[in-house]
Amino acid sequence: MQVKPTKNIAPENLLLEQLHNRDWKELWLKLFGRCAWILRKRYEVKWANQKLQSFSRQIIAEVINKIFIEKVRNWNLTAYPDFEDFIIGAVDSHINNTLNKKSKEVPTEVIEYFAHKKGEVDTDGSQAIVASELKEKIFDELKAHEADDDELLVFECIADGIHKPKDIKIELGLSDEDFHNIWRRLKRKREVIKSKLAEDGY
Amino acid sequence: MDTKDDGKKLLISFDNIELDLLKNYPDYSVQFLNEEGFDVDAEGIFGIQQIKKIKFMTQAVYNKSKDESLLTLALAKVKEAIQDNLEKTTETLIELLQTKTPSVQYRKLENWTDEEIKNVLEDIDVIKLMEELDKDKS
Numbered sequence: 001m002q003v004k005p006t007k008n009i010a011p012e013n014l015l016l017e018q019l020h021n022r023d024w025k026e027l028w029l030k031l032f033g034r035c036a037w038i039l040r041k042r043y044e045v046k047w048a049n050q051k052l053q054s055f056s057r058q059i060i061a062e063v064i065n066k067i068f069i070e071k072v073r074n075w076n077l078t079a080y081p082d083f084e085d086f087i088i089g090a091v092d093s094h095i096n097n098t099l100n101k102k103s104k105e106v107p108t109e110v111i112e113y114f115a116h117k118k119g120e121v122d123t124d125g126s127q128a129i130v131a132s133e134l135k136e137k138i139f140d141e142l143k144a145h146e147a148d149d150d151e152l153l154v155f156e157c158i159a160d161g162i163h164k165p166k167d168i169k170i171e172l173g174l175s176d177e178d179f180h181n182i183w184r185r186l187k188r189k190r191e192v193i194k195s196k197l198a199e200d201g202y
Numbered sequence: 203m204d205t206k207d208d209g210k211k212l213l214i215s216f217d218n219i220e221l222d223l224l225k226n227y228p229d230y231s232v233q234f235l236n237e238e239g240f241d242v243d244a245e246g247i248f249g250i251q252q253i254k255k256i257k258f259m260t261q262a263v264y265n266k267s268k269d270e271s272l273l274t275l276a277l278a279k280v281k282e283a284i285q286d287n288l289e290k291t292t293e294t295l296i297e298l299l300q301t302k303t304p305s306v307q308y309r310k311l312e313n314w315t316d317e318e319i320k321n322v323l324e325d326i327d328v329i330k331l332m333e334e335l336d337k338d339k340s
Binding site: 016019020024025026027028029030032033034036037040041042049053057060061064065068069084088130131134138158159163164165166168176180183187190193194197201202 | 206208209210211212213215216217218219220221222223224225226227228229230231232233234235238239240242245246248249250252253256257259260263
């Protein structure tokens with residue numbers, strides 16, 4: 001018989017420690033950035049900045065309230081040893097629940113993606129995630145869209161299964177700033193990759 | 203051999219890298235918000251104000267529970283004092299009450315319910331009352 005692991009809920013003092021000792025300006029901006037990205041890129045909402053801002057603020061404020069005041073969102077230390085991971089998970093699921101309740105315009109596959117997979121790529125270590133034939137096709141497509149050598153190197157890392165920024169930086173010997181700049185250029189070509197995949201039946 | 207999943211995995215990897223950068227690199231997060239047209243300074247100030255509110259509310263909840271336990275303690279002490287010396291306890295309590303509301307007439311404590319005593323205790327300095335009751339006792 002399988003024994004269900006007991007929940008290890010953070011006590012009051014640990015919660016208060018997070019509330020009083022954390023750099024909340026930094027965390028608020030991270031959460032706000034995440035909300036904006038998820039809403040725009042994942043849920044593909046077409047809201048103007050003002051609506052996106054008020055929705056994101058409402059989501060973050062409600063999650064914080066549920067954790068510290070209403071105490072209905074418990075911090076499970078076993079599942080989330082890190083407070084930031086916990087609050088990020090809570091924000092993701094609150095966005096999902098709120099949009100699910102509010103609107104029919106959100107594509108079902110998006111809701112399923114966040115509800116079940118949480119965006120995890122199911123790969124084992126640095127195992128290649130894309131077979132070589134597809135990798136070559138995308139490589140050529142990126143090149144045709146003027147991706148430079150640095151972008152192509154980063155793309156190759158991702159296709160080869162290196163998908164953590166810190167690992168890619170180590171692999172290519174890049175500084176944070178250099179990697180961020182290369183990534184900003186490469187991520188703008190995500191639509192190029194998406195179109196190519198669709199064109200080739202992926 | 204390529205599978206349909208390969209394409210999906212590749213796009214998910216792109217998204218995961220972006221989310222990782224937003225989570226682990228505050229500078230990247232700030233730059234992302236700037237690029238998206240948000241006023242980062244104003245958003246930071248708004249965030250700090252929200253947290254101040256939450257800190258204030260947690261303090262209020264803490265104070266409320268502290269007040270409630272103090273009230274329960276005071277009620278137990280008043281009940282004990284009533285049993286020891288009804289006259290003296292009534293006198294002490296009424297003296298304290300009359301400093302707050304001098305015009306009101308008070309009845310003898312023996313006819314009061316717990317709820318009535320508790321309501322009255324909410325209006326007075328319970329710490330002072332407990333000190334007075336201790337003094338009366340000794």
